[in-house]
Amino acid sequence: MQYHSLKTNSVKASFADALLASLAPDGGLWMPDSLPNFTPEQTAQMGAMSFADCAAKLARYFVDDSFSDDDLRALCRDAYDFPMPLVESTGRVMDSATPEIASDYFLELFHGPTLAFKDFAARFMGRAASHLMGKSGETRTILVATSGDTGGAIGDAFLGQDGINVFILYPKGGVSKVQEQQLTTMGKKGCNIHAICVDGTFDDCQALVKAAFADQALSVKHHLMSANSINVGRVIPQSFYYFWSSLQIKAAHPGKRIVYSIPSGNLGNLTGGLIARKMGAPIERFVIGHNVNDPFVDYLKTGEYTPRPSQPTLSNAMDIGRPNNFPRIVDLFGGDFDALSAVCWGASFTDDETERYMRRYHARTGYVMCPHTTVGQLAMDAFGNAFADDVETDFIKVTVATAHPAKFADSVERILREDVPLPEPLAKAFRKKPRVHVMTPELSSLADYLSVTLDPK
Numbered sequence: 346m347q348y349h350s351l352k353t354n355s356v357k358a359s360f361a362d363a364l365l366a367s368l369a370p371d372g373g374l375w376m377p378d379s380l381p382n383f384t385p386e387q388t389a390q391m392g393a394m395s396f397a398d399c400a401a402k403l404a405r406y407f408v409d410d411s412f413s414d415d416d417l418r419a420l421c422r423d424a425y426d427f428p429m430p431l432v433e434s435t436g437r438v439m440d441s442a443t444p445e446i447a448s449d450y451f452l453e454l455f456h457g458p459t460l461a462f463k464d465f466a467a468r469f470m471g472r473a474a475s476h477l478m479g480k481s482g483e484t485r486t487i488l489v490a491t492s493g494d495t496g497g498a499i500g501d502a503f504l505g506q507d508g509i510n511v512f513i514l515y516p517k518g519g520v521s522k523v524q525e526q527q528l529t530t531m532g533k534k535g536c537n538i539h540a541i542c543v544d545g546t547f548d549d550c551q552a553l554v555k556a557a558f559a560d561q562a563l564s565v566k567h568h569l570m571s572a573n574s575i576n577v578g579r580v581i582p583q584s585f586y587y588f589w590s591s592l593q594i595k596a597a598h599p600g601k602r603i604v605y606s607i608p609s610g611n612l613g614n615l616t617g618g619l620i621a622r623k624m625g626a627p628i629e630r631f632v633i634g635h636n637v638n639d640p641f642v643d644y645l646k647t648g649e650y651t652p653r654p655s656q657p658t659l660s661n662a663m664d665i666g667r668p669n670n671f672p673r674i675v676d677l678f679g680g681d682f683d684a685l686s687a688v689c690w691g692a693s694f695t696d697d698e699t700e701r702y703m704r705r706y707h708a709r710t711g712y713v714m715c716p717h718t719t720v721g722q723l724a725m726d727a728f729g730n731a732f733a734d735d736v737e738t739d740f741i742k743v744t745v746a747t748a749h750p751a752k753f754a755d756s757v758e759r760i761l762r763e764d765v766p767l768p769e770p771l772a773k774a775f776r777k778k779p780r781v782h783v784m785t786p787e788l789s790s791l792a793d794y795l796s797v798t799l800d801p802k
């Protein structure tokens with residue numbers, strides 16, 4: 346597959362260059378030149394495979410010839426060695442072999458090592474990058490700005506990989522206690538994962554990373570690479586779980602229409618969903634839930650897109666005022682706003698609404714959602730109310746559960762007044778001593794720290 350820049354379509358790259366360079370030389374986002382479009386017979390076959398094997402089959406179209414079919418199967422089986430259940434709010438897991446009466450599910454994408462959906466993309470990307478760099482002896486320095494979950498997933502995926510150093514920049518006081526513990530305890534002292542606590546906001550972290558890339562000398566010196574969702578390698582694997590899960594639902598509920606609700610920030614997860622739909626996944630619509638950082642919701646209502654500075658909320662991983670992937674989404678519809686708004690429907694919610702709904706939903710069903718998933722479920726409810734007649738009879742509704750509630754134990758326990766037990770990976774992080782470099786949000790501070798860490802004299 347060839348990739349092109351969304352700024353200048355004639356600027357092209359191979360998969361390796363698109364992945365390892367992150368942004369096109371003209372500053373544009375990379376997009377694949379085309380997408381496969383599978384027939385219903387082909388999709389049915391792929392739905393009958395395991396998730397990992399289906400992912401390998403899809404990945405075939407996006408990588409290059411340096412990956413054999415066997416390489417891809419091994420890579421995906423290794424990356425995706427954890428479950429991805431579709432569960433009802435009662436906790437019952439969907440099973441296509443038994444008749445179903447349910448019409449509402451959570452697609453729980455938080456059973457990977459860092460307990461958020463970012464593991465799906467990070468684990469594929471990490472293994473693909475290491476395959477491509479493989480024998481070359483090249484080195485790369487990954488800079489990643491995080492509002493909490495991306496940093497953990499990327500750190501975990503690249504931990505111990507030769508030739509790669511990862512620097513995770515997170516805002517002081519801007520991530521949950523559990524996330525901070527996870528980010529600052531990866532691997533051992535002297536390993537290749539380095540946590541940086543920036544005395545500033547998430548926007549400051551993102552601006553620092555951008556400034557580092559824009560500094561040619563610095564960028565060349567350390568072979569900088571981005572692991573944020575500007576990297577096309579982060580977005581493509583997010584199509585795999587929409588593709589496969591929608592086929593499981595189709596098999597259990599033939600004849601029904603399928604709608605997914607996605608709690609969103611940078612819109613990378615939605616971009617993955619739209620790519621899956623274009624490849625032939627039986628998904629009718631997407632509902633997009635935002636917190637008050639909602640320029641995309643305004644866009645869906647009016648066709649006018651006005652990014653703005655982000656505000657801190659309860660669902661901190663979605664505190665994004667200028668979603669990275671907006672240009673990719675417009676491009677997937679060829680710039681046709683009517684086509685886009687016929688597929689995507691959005692709604693946004695305040696922290697008060699989110700807290701109340703989390704409490705009410707828990708009281709009614711016993712299901713505990715993280716604040717992000719709560720926004721997604723609220724948006725699905727609003728969609729159901731807006732199209733009541735159709736939705737109740739015709740649709741299977743799937744809310745994407747993006748993080749384990751224990752990752753946000755500080756807020757979830759306060760809201761539900763109930764303990765949220767820590768799963769083992771998090772309990773383990775709490776037994777370790779944090780290692781973190783604290784610095785001001787200035788490029789010179791970052792450059793100094795990179796030099797001291799990477800070229801110790």
Ligand SMILES: *Cc1c(COP(=O)(O)O)cnc(C)c1O
Nearest residue numbers: 494610611612613614662747748
């Ligand atoms: C990253 C994240 C989101 C937002 O996903 P985008 O791809 O940025 O839209 C939502 N929920 C959680 C828990 C996240 O970590």
